[in-house]
Amino acid sequence: xxxxxxxxxxxxxxxxxxxxxxxxxxxxxxxxxxxxxxxxxxxxxxxxxxxxxxxxxxxxxxxxxxxxxxxxxxxxxxxxxxxxxxxxxxxxxxxxxxxxxxxxxxxxxxxxxxxxxxxxxxxxxxxxxxxxxxxxxxxxxxxxxxxxxxxxxxxxxxxxxxxxxxxxxxxxxxxxxxxxxxxxxxxxxxxxxxxxxxxxxxxxxxxxxxxxxxxxxxxxxxxxxxxxxxxxxxxxxxxxxxxxxxxxxxxxxxxxxxxxxxxxxxxxxxxxxxxxxxxxxxxxxxxxxxxxxxxxx
Amino acid sequence: xxxxxxxxxxxxxxxxxxxxxxxxxxxxxxxxxxxxxxxxxxxxxxxxxxxxxxxxxxxxxxxxxxxxxxxxxxxxxxxxxxxxxxxxxxxxxxxxxxxxxxxxxxxxxxxxxxxxxxxxxxxxxxxxxxxxxxxxxxxxxxxxxxxxxxxxxxxxxxxxxxxxxxxxxxxxxxxxxxxxxxxxxxxxxxxxxxxxxxxxxxxxxxxxxxxxxxxxxxxxxxxxxxxxxxxxxxxxxxxxxxxxxxxxxxxxxxxxxxxxxxxxxxxxxxxxxxxxxxxxxxxxxxxxxxxxxxxxxxxxxxxxxxxxxxxxxxxxxxxxxxxxxxxxx
Numbered sequence: 001x002x003x004x005x006x007x008x009x010x011x012x013x014x015x016x017x018x019x020x021x022x023x024x025x026x027x028x029x030x031x032x033x034x035x036x037x038x039x040x041x042x043x044x045x046x047x048x049x050x051x052x053x054x055x056x057x058x059x060x061x062x063x064x065x066x067x068x069x070x071x072x073x074x075x076x077x078x079x080x081x082x083x084x085x086x087x088x089x090x091x092x093x094x095x096x097x098x099x100x101x102x103x104x105x106x107x108x109x110x111x112x113x114x115x116x117x118x119x120x121x122x123x124x125x126x127x128x129x130x131x132x133x134x135x136x137x138x139x140x141x142x143x144x145x146x147x148x149x150x151x152x153x154x155x156x157x158x159x160x161x162x163x164x165x166x167x168x169x170x171x172x173x174x175x176x177x178x179x180x181x182x183x184x185x186x187x188x189x190x191x192x193x194x195x196x197x198x199x200x201x202x203x204x205x206x207x208x209x210x211x212x213x214x215x216x217x218x219x220x221x222x223x224x225x226x227x228x229x230x231x232x233x234x235x236x237x238x239x240x241x242x243x244x245x246x247x248x249x250x251x252x253x254x255x256x257x258x259x260x261x262x263x264x265x266x267x268x269x270x271x272x273x274x275x276x277x278x279x280x281x282x283x284x285x286x287x288x289x290x291x292x293x294x295x296x297x
Numbered sequence: 298x299x300x301x302x303x304x305x306x307x308x309x310x311x312x313x314x315x316x317x318x319x320x321x322x323x324x325x326x327x328x329x330x331x332x333x334x335x336x337x338x339x340x341x342x343x344x345x346x347x348x349x350x351x352x353x354x355x356x357x358x359x360x361x362x363x364x365x366x367x368x369x370x371x372x373x374x375x376x377x378x379x380x381x382x383x384x385x386x387x388x389x390x391x392x393x394x395x396x397x398x399x400x401x402x403x404x405x406x407x408x409x410x411x412x413x414x415x416x417x418x419x420x421x422x423x424x425x426x427x428x429x430x431x432x433x434x435x436x437x438x439x440x441x442x443x444x445x446x447x448x449x450x451x452x453x454x455x456x457x458x459x460x461x462x463x464x465x466x467x468x469x470x471x472x473x474x475x476x477x478x479x480x481x482x483x484x485x486x487x488x489x490x491x492x493x494x495x496x497x498x499x500x501x502x503x504x505x506x507x508x509x510x511x512x513x514x515x516x517x518x519x520x521x522x523x524x525x526x527x528x529x530x531x532x533x534x535x536x537x538x539x540x541x542x543x544x545x546x547x548x549x550x551x552x553x554x555x556x557x558x559x560x561x562x563x564x565x566x567x568x569x570x571x572x573x574x575x576x577x578x579x580x581x582x583x584x585x586x587x588x589x590x591x592x593x594x595x596x597x598x599x600x601x602x603x604x605x606x607x608x609x610x611x612x613x614x615x616x617x618x619x620x621x622x623x624x625x626x
Contacts, residue, residue: 187397194354194392195412195463196385205411209402 025213028289035285041278049096056089061243069261079263081254087264090245091271097246098275101161101230101239102223108165109172110219116169117176118203118211122184127177134170142167142229143236150238160239164229168222175218179211186210213290220283224276231272247272301503302328302351302388302471307363309346309355309527319575320346322527322583323363325602328471331497333504335518335535337511337550341572343527344507348473352388353380367471386416389464393476395457399448405432405459406444412466431462434499435492454485461492468500475507490517511554515539523547526572526583529602533609541607543616545588582614590615 029035048055064084072079078087120130146163153159180203183189189206197206231248233239240246242253247268254264309321321343328334336344349355351365352372365372372383384390392398400408409428413419419427425444432440435458448456457477464472474493478486494517496502506518514521514535521538523531523546531544542548549568570587580599585591594614605611607619 187392187394188400191390191392191398191460191463192400194352194384194390196381196383196415197411198381201411201415205403206400210400212402 025286025289029282029285032285032288034281035288038278038281038285041274042282045095045275045278046099048092049099052092052096056086056092058086058089060090060093060245061085069257071261072263078267079261081261081264082257087250087267090250091247091267094245094247094250094268095271095275097157097234097240097244098227098230098248098272101157101164101246102227105161105164105226105229106168106219106222108161109168109222110215112165113169113172114176114208114215117173118180118208120173121177121180122199122203122207130173130177134173137166138170143232146233146238147236155238155241157240160230160233163233163238164226167229168226171222172215172218175214176211179214180207183207183210217283217287217290220279220286224279224283227272227276227279299330300327301330301332301367302505303364303366304347304351305364305366307347307350307365308361309343309350310360311358312360313358316576317360319527319578320359321350322575322578324524324527324529325363326522326529326532328503328505330470331501331503333493333497333506333517333519335506335508335514335521336524337508337514337521338524339509339550339572341574342524344509344524345475347524348390348475348505348507351473352384353377354384354390382416385412385464385469386467387469388471388473389467389469391457391460391464391472391474391477393479395453395460395480398460399456401448404445404447405451409444409459409463409466412463416467427466428462431466432459434465434495435459435462436488436495437462452485454481454488457481457485457489458492461489461496465496465500465502469502471505472496472502473505473507476509477506478513479508479510486513487516493517511539511550523550526575527578528583528612530584530612531605531610532602533607537607537609541619543605543607543609543611544584544613545590545615545617546584548617549587582612 029039062085064080066084067076067080068084069082070076070080070084076086076088078091080086081090116130116134120127142163145166146160149159149163184202184207186206189202192202192206227247230239230246231251234246234248235252237252240249242249250268251265251272254261254268257264304327305325307321307324308319311318311320324343324347326334326336336347338344346355346359350359350361353361353375355361361373363373367387372380375383399405403411406425406428409431410419410424413424413427428444429440432443437443437455437458443451448459451459457480461477472493477493478489481489490513493504493506497504506513508514518535520532520534522529523538523544525546531538531542531547533541538547539551542551546568549566552566553568568587573583573586575583581597582588582591582595582600585595588595592615598614600612600614602610602612605613605616607616
């Protein structure tokens with residue numbers, strides 16, 4: 001008995017170079033108007049922060065007492081503070097500090113949290129240990145931790161970053177762990193085991209890459225939270241040291257001047273709100289676009 | 298033909314919340330070099346568990362005894378690291394679910410390349426060239442272009458071919474194919490079986506084919522081992538088994554295959570009842586409760602696997618007589 005080799009049907013008309021599923025996800029994000037708006041704001045803010053030296057009309061620490069406490073004007077778009085410093089320049093530089101802390105602390109929480117989550121999800125016997133550790137961290141008030149660290153080492157941007165990262169590690173561990181628990185049961189993991197893959201290969205090549213979508217979403221939600229955290233710590237004097245501006249410090253130092261110069265509160269405040277709102281919008285859009293339960297179009 | 302793999306008294310028990318479950322009960326069989334051996338039986342007969350037990354792929358809840366010899370060593374009792382080196386290199390697996398058995402975020406080329414890198418230390422261009430050859434071998438058109446595609450761009454039949462290409466990447470001596478065609482439609486099935494045939498011819502791999510589809514068995518198998526409730530109950534060359542089944546269960550399986558000629562008188566016959574889930578190995582024939590020929594002996598004494606009236610081993614107190622028409626043939 002002979003069997004003809006069945007001609008295998010091509011999948012669709014000659015597809016162009018393989019569009020990664022992530023690229024399609026990005027296109028879906030951009031189709032969502034709110035997420036697209038968020039993305040534009042985030043990109044503009046990131047560019048402004050990165051090119052702060054080029055886009056600001058004045059150095060952030062140049063004082064000019066002849067122009068102290070000026071309301072917004074063509075010369076000083078966001079007005080000036082009690083020392084005559086240009087608020088527009090300070091908001092842009094403040095943005096830089098906020099974004100730095102936000103991104104660095106989230107990166108740090110990922111570096112610590114992802115391996116812990118992978119191990120906890122993959123090795124059942126490690127799970128209780130890691131989970132109780134993260135519970136402990138979660139139960140520890142973030143501000144108490146930050147104040148304690150600052151009291152021991154002295155306040156600095158680094159300490160603020162570490163404290164914020166520590167506050168975010170539990171969430172990262174949990175997301176990674178639950179993804180790992182789910183992914184390790186996948187058929188392709190079983191197939192890889194049957195092909196002789198080691199645990200390191202299973203975790204690094206099969207489980208982690210498939211967990212990345214969930215982690216991207218987690219990170220886009222975590223960055224704005226970290227930025228707010230930085231503002232809080234700087235407001236309390238535990239983060240950036242003056243005269244370096246950060247959005248939080250600007251709010252803190254504007255507090256007594258609120259009646260004489262409301263613009264001193266409005267612009268940094270609006271900057272924080274806009275940036276975190278935009279990042280949350282992008283995060284929501286990404287979540288929708290990367291959600292595996294959504295039917296692929 | 299020399300023996301490639303010998304399984305002796307393989308027993309697997311699972312401890313579950315409802316007590317132990319006996320999944321494989323002293324299974325013994327051997328696979329010869331370049332042979333296609335089919336392991337058949339209903340769902341729940343212990344076929345897949347047997348296959349996974351060969352290289353220690355069962356979860357920790359399984360208690361395994363017996364021996365699995367290959368190339369002069371007992372695979373049971375080897376440390377995990379040694380087994381890992383054997384999996385994919387000497388004994389490779391193809392599973393039932395092609396739609397979910399490929400990693401969605403890695404290209405086909407990367408996934409095949411990974412196996413080559415692991416067992417043969419090929420990398421870069423060499424691995425890519427070899428991966429393209431493998432895709433060609435399993436009958437995938439435009440292999441070089443397929444290498445850079447993701448699993449979701451391939452059809453089910455293509456994915457199963459990719460799985461097979463991965464499995465044979467290191468020229469394994471034994472390919473364990475666990476229901477490789479069950480999830481595919483019939484024309485694609487035929488193509489996949491053809492690929493398996495090609496592989497045997499071109500790289501000389503033996504195939505342990507696990508299936509409940511007797512059409513597949515007739516198509517490709519040299520020999521057949523029938524399993525029931527964890528025991529091997531009949532073992533024969535494929536033609537002999539189809540022509541002269543000795544065990545009533547085997548007869549029942551054959552009768553349950555749809556056959557237009559037989560449907561005219563009486564319709565499709567099925568085996569009453571279902572496979573029992575055993576917690577211990579009874580001193581009885583495990584098929585007795587579903588068997589029309591069963592008597593007291595069947596219910597009180599364990600049959601052994603001995604040569605039956607048709608000349609091949611059968612585990613039955615009352616094996617079926619050889620049909621007269623066939624004896625003269």
